[in-house]
Amino acid sequence: MSEIDIEVGLKNVFARYKGATNELIPILQDTQETFGYLPEEAMKGIAAFIRIPESHVYGVATFYEQFYFTRRGKHEIKVCYGTACHVKGATRVVETFERELGISHGETTEDYEYSLERVACVGACALAPVVVVGKKVYGNVAPGKVKGILNKD
């Protein structure tokens, strides 16, 4: 992503805010929504906008699970790792995705097609184990279903 793109994107985000410290987390969320992750240049821009040290922005962003610092894959696969899913075999589902995609959870494939993640409870425990791909949710996922899910996207 070029610096100009980042500048334009940030400008759109900042237009909605006053630049107060308590807006930092919503600004980071909007920035991530815009770019898909938090590019370094964008975080520097945010620090300048709110007039706080860059370390503060970085410190807050790294504290929260939601924020990413590298480009994500086109399809984001989130395997629910809540208790109900764990008890019903989420670990095996994660391992199957890892094997099929050739990456570990938390990583993105080299072609930027897929990112794989374990996420905290998505709150659909009755359908455990649950896998979320983009906005589509799959319930009662057994390792045998993994290939089918990947082929759909």
Next chain:
Amino acid sequence: MQVSSPDHLVEIREICKDAFKRQKRRFLVCAGTGCVLGGAMEVYDEFKRLLEERGYPVDVELFFEGQETEAGVGISGCHGFCQKGPLVRFEPKGVFYTHVQVKDVAEIVTASLDTDTVVERLLYENQDGSRSVTEEEVPFYSNQQRVVLAHCGHINPEDIREYIAIGGYQALADCFAKYTPEEIIDIVTRSGIRGRGGAGFPAGVKWASARKASGEPKYVVCNGDEGDPGAFMDRSVLEGDPHSVLEGMTIAAIATGARYGYIYVRAEYPLAVDRLKIAIAQAKEYKVLGDDIMGTGFNFDIYIFQGAGAFVCGESTALVRSIEGFRGMPKVLPRPRTTEVGINDKPTLLNNVKTFGYIPQIITRGPEWFASMGTKNNTGTAVFALTGKIINSGLIEIPMGITLREIIFDIGGGITAGQEFKAVQTGGPSGGCLPNELLDMQVDYDSLVSVGAMMGSGGMVVMDHGTCMVDVARYFLEFTVNESCGQCAPCRVGTHQMLKILEDITQGRGKPSDLDLLEELGKAIVKGSICGLGNTAPNPVLSSLRYFRSEYEAHIHAQSCPALYCKEFIAYYINPNKCCEPCHLCQEACPTNAITARWRKTPEIQQDKCIKCGICIDVCPDNYRAITKVTGQQRLNLLEFGRPGRS
């Protein structure tokens, strides 16, 4: 419409009631997260299409113009019975349909509107094979007592007029017209309600202390940072009945003199955020929120703050730091109470979603009514997300004080077929695993703490003999290690060390001295940590050591995982007496080609190639079930002699 005075609400309620009466019959499609995942919105669209085809106006606005319609369709919040979704309710008969798909809709419409019958095959099937027609007849519901969930599944959460029609915002009007702030606090105190976030601090005491504290402006915060894995109660209330929470918060604002409110919602709950945004906008339009509420001159605004994913933010001081735009780290001890020094160092009243959800009913039905439910020091009802290896998963509400057995077997319908109950986990990463012997224990704040568990926010995960208790303890510790804010050493370093020991045990490197060390470490972390996260993090380990010690010992001494779960201790075996031989499904499915078969021979698993993924068991047809897992001595025999038995 605007509510211009507390008395005026009665008039508006009648208008809303009349309007909805003009819709003679209607289909309510559950639009909770679980059902939406199952295709509820497509089902809704199909109902709409079919009714419009018949020329019935389905647009709610038309009823307000005085038009009548034969039938309509609407959405509702979560019914709680997510496992059977998508759910559809037909009013006024109350017919309750489960697993409804788009292709079923035409049949339901014809049966309901033309032939006055029901679609038998979509009704809930009881264990004896009979069918329940209404929701109330389904055992899952008939054993519950729904208070805070009463409206979830019965009203459209995206239409304030439905909430008003069933008596909503009357409690708020009463608080303006009948009670002083002190009297409101007195009502809350007398109801005996304790905070529903998990720790159970008396709400009345908290409210009184927020009222007494000096500093302006004051804040009211609704804690919807439901981070416990395996819990989704708060989400369902926010999605299914958002106005009850807004009303409860506004009443709290009157009682404490607050000017601003925040609802802190987890980022993982996009539907709850959308519903809240709609509810807040509608409440402002009706003047039951915002400036000059009900013409009384009282101002109160509510903002939504989306959390960014940090379990520790459920702790009040951490949540406040997060709203202020910092890392969500709890304040160090000794810390002042949030009711005195909260957001921007101003007095802040912080309660859980459900606590606020109960408030309107406590005001209108009286504190004595609330206190009559439950037990003496644990009044009211409790909401649990009942999940895991259980027949009826979903959201339940029960009076405090009923037993675990009633919850799991009467409401939950017992354990999934062919398995036996082993343990129930309550309170998530802060709670504990309770064994069979404690099934007849009462469920309330104090009893749970006395056996080493915790109410928590209300997750209840049922486990059977296929669940390894050591692995469950490891799972929770892994969670806490990730979520520890890292501020204090007992929690940051201690939980990390405990996790390492648990990993050693589950991976075959356990030592006999490990168990004592785990206990020692656990007790030190409970004592030494500065916030609730650390204080309770060792609970899953300590409670499973207390009730399931033999399972830890089997891992360490006998190289055995009795639950057949931990990979290091198990091996897969194809029983030649059960295998049908020619199907080869397992062979085709095996991702590492570990299954080989000579012509007309039973396939065999090459143990050195097997990665123990279990796919072969999944694909082996049910009428053979030839593949089994073995552990302990049987596994050693298998590795040495090629079969689990010695002979």
